Amino acid sequence: MIDAYADPGRPDTRGGWHYLWWLVVRQPGRSLLGALLASAWMVLLAAQPYMLARAVDEGLVPGRFGVLAWWSVAMFVAGSANAWLSIMRHRTMTRVRMDAHFRTVKVVVGHVVRLGAALSRRAQAGEVMTIGVGDVQTLAQALTVVGPGVGSIVVYLVVAGVLLSVSAPLAAVVLLGMPVIALLTGPLTLRLQGAESEYRERQGVLTARIGDLAGGLRVLGGLGGKGLLADAFREDSRRLREQGYRVGAAASWVQALGVGLPTLFLAVVTWLAARLAAQGRISVGELVSVYGYVAVLIGPVAFFVLMAYDLNRGVVAARRVVRLLRLEPEPDEGTRPAPDGPAELYDPASGVRVAPGRLTALVAARPAEAVAVVDRLGRYGPTGVTWGGVRLDAVPLDAVRARVLVADNEADLFAGPLREVVAADRPADEAALHRAVYAAAAEDVVRGLPNGLDSAVAGQGRSLSGGQRQRIRLARALLADPEVLLAVEPTSALDAHTESTVAERLREARQGRTTVLATASPLVLDRADAVWFLIDGKVAAHGPHRRLLATEPAYRALVARDADDTAGEAVR
Numbered sequence: 304m305i306d307a308y309a310d311p312g313r314p315d316t317r318g319g320w321h322y323l324w325w326l327v328v329r330q331p332g333r334s335l336l337g338a339l340l341a342s343a344w345m346v347l348l349a350a351q352p353y354m355l356a357r358a359v360d361e362g363l364v365p366g367r368f369g370v371l372a373w374w375s376v377a378m379f380v381a382g383s384a385n386a387w388l389s390i391m392r393h394r395t396m397t398r399v400r401m402d403a404h405f406r407t408v409k410v411v412v413g414h415v416v417r418l419g420a421a422l423s424r425r426a427q428a429g430e431v432m433t434i435g436v437g438d439v440q441t442l443a444q445a446l447t448v449v450g451p452g453v454g455s456i457v458v459y460l461v462v463a464g465v466l467l468s469v470s471a472p473l474a475a476v477v478l479l480g481m482p483v484i485a486l487l488t489g490p491l492t493l494r495l496q497g498a499e500s501e502y503r504e505r506q507g508v509l510t511a512r513i514g515d516l517a518g519g520l521r522v523l524g525g526l527g528g529k530g531l532l533a534d535a536f537r538e539d540s541r542r543l544r545e546q547g548y549r550v551g552a553a554a555s556w557v558q559a560l561g562v563g564l565p566t567l568f569l570a571v572v573t574w575l576a577a578r579l580a581a582q583g584r585i586s587v588g589e590l591v592s593v594y595g596y597v598a599v600l601i602g603p604v605a606f607f608v609l610m611a612y613d614l615n616r617g618v619v620a621a622r623r624v625v626r627l628l629r630l631e632p633e634p635d636e637g638t639r640p641a642p643d644g645p646a647e648l649y650d651p652a653s654g655v656r657v658a659p660g661r662l663t664a665l666v667a668a669r670p671a672e673a674v675a676v677v678d679r680l681g682r683y684g685p686t687g688v689t690w691g692g693v694r695l696d697a698v699p700l701d702a703v704r705a706r707v708l709v710a711d712n713e714a715d716l717f718a719g720p721l722r723e724v725v726a727a728d729r730p731a732d733e734a735a736l737h738r739a740v741y742a743a744a745a746e747d748v749v750r751g752l753p754n755g756l757d758s759a760v761a762g763q764g765r766s767l768s769g770g771q772r773q774r775i776r777l778a779r780a781l782l783a784d785p786e787v788l789l790a791v792e793p794t795s796a797l798d799a800h801t802e803s804t805v806a807e808r809l810r811e812a813r814q815g816r817t818t819v820l821a822t823a824s825p826l827v828l829d830r831a832d833a834v835w836f837l838i839d840g841k842v843a844a845h846g847p848h849r850r851l852l853a854t855e856p857a858y859r860a861l862v863a864r865d866a867d868d869t870a871g872e873a874v875r
Contacts, residue, residue, distance in 0.1 A: 445617020
C-alpha cells in the first residue's frame with residue numbers, strides 16, 4: 304500500500320476511465336496478484352463439481368470404496384486450499400482498494416494545496432467535500448473488478464470449455480448467456496450512470512449550501528435572509544431527494560437483475576441438462592457436475608452485473624476527481640524583479656492608487672467592488688495592477704506573496720493551540736505575539752480562555768464568537784508584518800467600542816507600513832490617511848474621510864448610515 308510520505312505519481316486526467324486504469328497500473332504487482340488469486344479461487348470452486356461427478360460415477364460402485372474415499376479426500380484438500388486462497392484474495396483486494404483510496408486522497412490534497420487561494424474561486428467547498436467524503440470511496444470500490452472481475456471471466460471460460468466436453472448445446476447456452484444478460488442490463492447501467500452523475504452534482508450544491516448556512520447563519524438572521532436561504536435549501540433538498548429516488552430505482556433494478564438473471568440462467572441450464580440425462584446422452588454424474596458448474600457460475604454472472612454497476616458509479620466519481628485535478632493554479636510566469644523597497648500600487652481598472660507607508664481605505668456602495676480591487680492588488684486572479692511601475696503579474700508570484708498579504712475576514716482558522724493559530728507556520732517570540740494580540744484588541748480573548756495562548760481552538764474557530772474569530776485573524780495578519788497588508792472588513796463583526804480600539808491600535812501597529820482596508824466603518828475611515836470612494840467599481844472621489852463627508856453626498860449617505868447603525872449598536 305502507498306506510503307504516507309511517498310509520491311503518489313502523476314495522475315492520468317484524460318477522463319474517468321483513464322484515471323481508474325491509472326490507479327490499477329500504479330500497483331501492478333498487487334493488481335496482478337489479486338487477479339491470479341481470484342482466478343485460482345474461482346477455478347478451484349469449479350473443480351469441486353468435477354471431482355463430485357467423478358466420485359459419483361466411479362466411486363458409487365460396489366467394491367470401489369477406495370476410489371470414493373480418494374475423491375472425498377481430494378475434495379477436502381481442494382476446499383481447504385480454496386479457503387486459504389479466498390483469504391489471500393480478500394486481503395490482496397482490500398489492499399488494492401485502500402491503495403487507490405489513499406493515493407487519490409494524496410493526489411487531491413496535494414493538488415488542493417497547489418491551487419491555494421485559487422481553489423475557492425474555481426470550485427465550491429461542497430464539491431471538494433463530496434469528493435473527499437463519498438467519491439474517493441466509490442472509485443476505490445470500483446477496483447474490485449481487478450480481482451473477482453478477472454477471475455469471473457477466467458472461470459466463465461473454463462466452465463464453458465469443460466461443458467463443451469460434456470455437451471455442446473450446454474456449452475453454447477453458457478457462452479451465449481452472458482451477452483444476453485449484458486444486453487438486458489446494459490441500458491439500465493447507462494441510465495444509472497446518468498442519474499448518478501446528476502445526483503452527485505446536486506449533492507455538491509446542497510453541501511455547499513449547508514456550508515454557507517453554517518458559516519453565515521448569524522449574519523443572515525440579522526439581515527432577514529434566513530428564511531430565503533431556508534427556502535432555497537428546502538428546494539435543493541427536494542430536488543436531491545427526487546434525484547436520489549431515480550438513482551435508487553435504477554440501482555434496485557440492476558441489483559435485482561444481478562440476482563434474478565443468474566438464478567434464471569441456472570434454471571435454464573439445469574433443465575436442459577436434466578433432459579439430456581433423461582435421454583441418456585449424459586451420465587448422472589455429469590448431470591450433477593453440470594448443476595455444480597452452473598451453481599458456481601451464479602457468482603461470476605451476478606458479479607458481471609454488479610461489476611457494471613460499481614464501474615459506472617466509479618467512473619462518475621473518477622470524473623469528478625479528474626475535473627478537480629484539471630483546475631490549474633494561478634499562472635506564475637513573472638520574470639521582472641519586484642521593487643527594491645516600498646512602492647506605489649496602482650489599479651488602472653478602478654483608478655485606485657495606494658501610496659507606500661500610508662493607511663488607505665476603500666469604500667464602495669457594493670462591498671464586492673472593494674473586494675475586487677483588493678483581489679487585484681493582491682494578485683488573486685487576472686490583474687493589471689502595477690507595483691512601482693512594474694506590472695504585478697510580471698513579478699514572480701513567490702515574491703508577491705512574500706511581501707503582499709491579503710487578510711480576508713473569512714480566512715480559514717486551523718485547529719490547535721491559540722499560539723499556533725496566530726503564529727501559523729512562522730516562529731514568533733512571545734513579545735511579538737503579545738504585540739499582535741494587543742494591536743488586534745484580542746487580549747480579552749486570550750484572558751477568557753482557560754490556558755491563555757496555550758488553549759486549544761477548534762477548527763475554523765468554532766469555539767470562538769464571530770468577533771473573537773475576526774480579531775484572531777487580524778492578529779495573525781499583524782504578526783506576519785507584511786510590507787503591504789490588504790484587509791477586507793477587519794472589524795465588521797465588532798461592537799463600536801472594540802472597533803474604535805482596533806482602528807486606533809491598527810494605525811499605530813502599521814505606522815510607516817502600507818495598509819489597505821476595505822471597509823465602510825466611519826470609526827476606521829476617520830483614522831485613514833486616504834479614502835477612495837468607488838461607484839460601479841470606479842473611483843468617484845478620494846481624499847480624507849472628513850472632507851469626503853462634507854463634499855460627497857453619496858459617500859455621506861453611505862457612511863452616515865453605517866455611523867447611525869454603529870451608534871445604535873453602541874447604545875444597545
